Amino acid sequence: GAVVSQHPSWVICKSGTSVKIECRSLDFQATTMFWYRQFPKQSLMLMATSNEGSKATYEQGVEKDKFLINHASLTLSTLTVTSAHPEDSSFYICSASRSKTSGAYNEQFFGPGTRLTVL
Amino acid sequence: GNSVTQMEGPVTLSEEAFLTINCTYTATGYPSLFWYVQYPGEGLQLLLKATKADDKGSNKGFEATYRKETTSFHLEKGSVQVSDSAVYFCALSDVLLTEKLTFGTGTRLTIIP
Numbered sequence: 001g002a003v004v005s006q007h008p009s010w011v012i013c014k015s016g017t018s019v020k021i022e023c024r025s026l027d028f029q030a031t032t033m034f035w036y037r038q039f040p041k042q043s044l045m046l047m048a049t050s051n052e053g054s055k056a057t058y059e060q061g062v063e064k065d066k067f068l069i070n071h072a073s074l075t076l077s078t079l080t081v082t083s084a085h086p087e088d089s090s091f092y093i094c095s096a097s098r099s100k101t102s103g104a105y106n107e108q109f110f111g112p113g114t115r116l117t118v119l
Numbered sequence: 120g121n122s123v124t125q126m127e128g129p130v131t132l133s134e135e136a137f138l139t140i141n142c143t144y145t146a147t148g149y150p151s152l153f154w155y156v157q158y159p160g161e162g163l164q165l166l167l168k169a170t171k172a173d174d175k176g177s178n179k180g181f182e183a184t185y186r187k188e189t190t191s192f193h194l195e196k197g198s199v200q201v202s203d204s205a206v207y208f209c210a211l212s213d214v215l216l217t218e219k220l221t222f223g224t225g226t227r228l229t230i231i232p
Contacts, residue, residue, distance in 0.1 A: 004162060032218060034218075034219075034220075041224065042224055043123070043125075043208070043222040043223055043224045043225060044163075044208070044220075044222045046219055046220070049218070049219070093162070093163070095162075095163075097218065106218055107165055108165075108218075108220065109162070110155075110162035110163040110164070111162050112160060112161055112162045113162065
């Protein structure tokens with residue numbers, strides 16, 4: 001149980017186009033989803049946190065107009081990279097947690113990631 | 120702010136060797152500490168965790184002890200197997216304040232038969 005999928009697993013696009021990445025919790029309802037970005041040989045950097053039905057909370061330095069996040073249901077969140085440029089090329093990873101227990105760790109379950117290459 | 124410093128890789132060991140991957144952290148408050156593992160082509164999986172000082176997390180033969188005095192959470196395994204080849208991430212979260220995870224850079228481990 002607690003499987004998270006991402007689609008597509010890799011995508012190549014031209015500069016200036018927009019790309020949508022889907023993150024799905026397959027066997028549980030995700031109250032919170034997270035989007036990370038990973039550069040080669042670097043750690044995962046949190047981009048934003050989203051709760052179902054509300055606006056995402058972006059980390060400092062992340063452009064919300066460039067990285068559009070939608071969490072329309074308890075099993076699906078999408079990240080849209082708008083007007084992509086080569087510097088947006090990266091590995092994007094989502095995670096989902098299924099409950100909110102105050103003061104306790106709500107385990108995050110991770111997707112396998114999506115590699116975006118912008119030409 | 121919070122940060123995690125992790126032993127740089129890659130690490131290559133022979134099967135049945137002893138493994139240590141070092142991890143130290145900087146945090147305000149009282150963080151929980153985690154080790155995540157990422158097998159090829161898969162998402163990160165929680166390997167073990169410790170929520171307070173002196174706690175020992177363990178799973179699949181791996182262990183890590185939360186050392187507040189040295190701000191460390193080193194990962195150890197007594198006898199590694201080829202199937203342990205993966206990337207290992209140390210992470211922390213101040214669960215009383217946030218669900219956010221702060222990750223180290225990851226250590227790629229390769230076990231050769």
